[in-house]
Amino acid sequence: MSSPAAAPAASPAGITGTNILQVGPVNPVVSAALVEEFGATRLPDDAPARQAHLDEHGDAVRVAVCSGRFGVDADLMARLPHLEAVISFGVGYDSTDVAQAERRGITVSNTPDVLNDCVADTALALYLDVLRRTSASDRYVRAGSWETEGNFPLTTRATGRTVGILGLGRIGQAIATRLEGFGCTIEYHNRHEVEGSPYRYRSSPQELASSVDVLIVAATGGPSTRGLVDATVLDALGPQGHLINISRGTVVDQEALVDALVNGRLAGAGLDVFADEPHVPQELLGLDQVVLLPHVASGTHETRADMAALVLENLRSYLATGTLTTPIR
Missing domain, CATH: 3.40.50.720 (NAD(P)-binding Rossmann-like Domain)
Structure with a gap:
């Protein structure tokens, strides 16, 4: 009993x-x-x-x-x-x-x-996947394309890049620490400059995006950060730039992001979060340069x-x- x-x-x-x-x-x-x-x-x-x-x-x-x-x-x-x-x-x-x-x-x-470590680990996984196209390469092999079409296209070096972190809080700092191991130069933007930080501070998201190869969004969600990464920020990141978001889908203007990715104004993106979860824009599903995760950044036992x-x-x-x-x- x-x-x-x-x-x-x-x-x-x-x-x-x-x-x-x-x-x-x-x-x-x-x-x-x-x-x-x-x-x-x-x-x-x-x-x-x-x-x-x-x-x-x-x-x-x-x-x-x-x-x-x-x-x-x-x-x-x-x-x-x-x-x-x-x-x-x-x-x-x-x-x-x-x-x-x-x-x-x-x-x-x-x-x-x-959850800092697991979310930071996921950000790093997306960073490596998006630049080195790991998931896309896996699909290439599974589809038999290696045999029929030859070698997979060249990808982008992950080591030594300049990476911007939007939101240098606990999680943002954990991401930065991991990227230091890849020889990356770290820059960041917060509402306020972090006293004693060894990383270069940029005064706005747009200024940060214009100076980095990869922009990682780790800002807190909510009304104050809704649409913080808008079309002007994405345009500043540019056609060779990559975006990683492990924050909240609302921090990025999702319509502007989809438009930039579909039209080649952004090189790629790694997304763990979306504006209207669990719904993901259909336009993203067929893009090999985009890695899509179902909001699993903290999802370990x-x-x-x-x-x-x-x-x-x-x-x-x-x-x-x-x-x-x-x-x-």
Whole structure:
């Protein structure tokens, strides 16, 4: 006989399972703990059921647990008048209305640091793949083209390039460190210059793009960075330039990117993120100079386990002390 589920956790603030809401799908370990350890409820996906759930339980919700993709947006937050904390699985939190949260005194957490290495590794994998055309070469062999058409076309050297990093935060720095091993010259742009950084600072994304061979987008998503890499930045990167994006699809003007790639104004791109996931522009699917990944930069067993542990640590901390372990501000 299986043991009974643990009683819902309580805190000095009196938060119990009925006050905790899971929003959208989250990591299976987190989802199981929300039910078994905390007795939380889940917001239904079906619109009528969702409406009914909020009508009945919305006033009671004090803590919401979500993923970076399915956050607590403006409409949902407005339906939760007593919300105190949003605990998010992922480093990105642009799907949550942070501005409304700040106005209402709602604290928001994410899962920083634990995914830096795997996201940086993915950026490096895309960098090598796009320049050396690894995936395209693999398809060439599998299609029998090596035998029928001869050698694969020459590619671009990855060592010794000048690489621009848009967003020199924790992940951006981890990417830069890896690229140093390839003898690359690193430049960057942030909203503010990073004190003590050994890398050259550029005053705008356009200035950065005009001075590098490869532009890696590692900026935080959200309204302030939407469309930051626009047509002018892509044109500055130029027909010999390559773009890598492991940030958020919204940071790049996707329509302008597709146009630049299709019309040869950009040499190639490696993309782990898109503007309207999981939808990928059809125009990109047939381009051999573009590498497409299904938002898997942090998708390793080890990193996802660490992220799940940090989400639950944030929740337990809030229940016990009213504070979050990794608040975003």
